[in-house]
Amino acid sequence: MTEILFLGTGASIPSRDRGLPAMAVRSGREIVLFDCGEGTQRQMMMSPMSFMKIKAIFLTHLHGDHFLGLPGLLLTMGLSGRSDPVRIVGPEGTGELLGNILSSCGDSLPFDMLITEAYGGETFRISDCSVTAFPTEHGVPSVGFIFSEDDKVGIDARRAAEMGVSATDIKLIKGGEVVNGVSSDDIISGTVKGIRIVYTGDTLPCEEVRSASMGADVLVHEATFGSDETEYAEKHNHTTSAQAAAIAKECGVRILVLNHVSNRYRDRAPLLEEAAKIFPETIVAEDFMHLMVTRKEIRSV
Numbered sequence: 267m268t269e270i271l272f273l274g275t276g277a278s279i280p281s282r283d284r285g286l287p288a289m290a291v292r293s294g295r296e297i298v299l300f301d302c303g304e305g306t307q308r309q310m311m312m313s314p315m316s317f318m319k320i321k322a323i324f325l326t327h328l329h330g331d332h333f334l335g336l337p338g339l340l341l342t343m344g345l346s347g348r349s350d351p352v353r354i355v356g357p358e359g360t361g362e363l364l365g366n367i368l369s370s371c372g373d374s375l376p377f378d379m380l381i382t383e384a385y386g387g388e389t390f391r392i393s394d395c396s397v398t399a400f401p402t403e404h405g406v407p408s409v410g411f412i413f414s415e416d417d418k419v420g421i422d423a424r425r426a427a428e429m430g431v432s433a434t435d436i437k438l439i440k441g442g443e444v445v446n447g448v449s450s451d452d453i454i455s456g457t458v459k460g461i462r463i464v465y466t467g468d469t470l471p472c473e474e475v476r477s478a479s480m481g482a483d484v485l486v487h488e489a490t491f492g493s494d495e496t497e498y499a500e501k502h503n504h505t506t507s508a509q510a511a512a513i514a515k516e517c518g519v520r521i522l523v524l525n526h527v528s529n530r531y532r533d534r535a536p537l538l539e540e541a542a543k544i545f546p547e548t549i550v551a552e553d554f555m556h557l558m559v560t561r562k563e564i565r566s567v
């Protein structure tokens with residue numbers, strides 16, 4: 267099971283009900299964060315996920331609304347006694363930016379930062395998952411990310427029950443052990459595809475997003491504007507909700523989440539309506555929206 271927690275779903279400036287972009291994904295015990303807008307650490311403190319468990323932070327681009335929460339988050343992690351390293355991945359310029367931020371804060375952190383600049387195509391392993399960067403189009407160096415769980419071994423539950431295999435035994439058998447004469451050959455049936463989540467960050471609708479999103483389970487696409495502002499969206503390198511829906515339809519994703527909504531849309535209904543006409547399986551991200559994603563269902567908790 268993979269969980270997605272939306273911590274900030276607004277664009278450019280925060281509002282009473284929308285923080286700046288940040289989305290946490292938890293699979294097993296690991297948490298990864300996509301973007302880190304101002305206020306992300308407080309949003310996490312008010313959420314069911316601990317900021318101390320963040321293993322890696324992926325920044326889509328270096329516009330302030332997407333990274334200004336990072337210095338405060340890192341300093342709080344340090345003051346809270348973190349010693350585990352944090353991986354930080356971002357576009358060209360990320361290393362210099364972090365160096366400048368931390369030197370002007372005048373603090374040294376008690377943990378290592380593993381900083382990598384991504385241009386598209388790089389893959390980062392995090393336990394049983396991986397995160398792959400792909401290029402996007404936003405007028406500045408920018409990348410989106412694909413979060414992928416590893417495929418898992420499928421278990422024939424009925425057969426396992428008939429053979430009296432317990433849940434603990436299944437774990438051992440999956441690991442290659444023979445328990446009470448039962449081996450993996452007796453209860454394994456095919457593979458279960460891992461969950462795939464695509465997070466675009468800010469971008470124009472583009473080919474790279476399309477290829478990254480083919481067959482994804484969840485597409486979290488920016489939809490800063492509605493179709494009433496199509497030209498304005500293009501001029502500022504953003505996407506409209508209808509354009510995001512067209513991509514979701516073309517790519518056959520299971521669900522589309524419209525994210526990074528401009529403050530000018532107090533009422534999100536028109537954005538949702540225009541997208542749902544094209545791709546019905548659409549929702550609009552809200553701060554603290556928490557999704558559970560399994561092969562069987564995607565539901566809000």
Ligand SMILES: [Zn+2]
Pocket residue numbers: 277278287329331332468526
């Ligand atoms: Zn933005």
Ligand SMILES: [Zn+2]
Pocket residue numbers: 327329404468
């Ligand atoms: Zn931007």
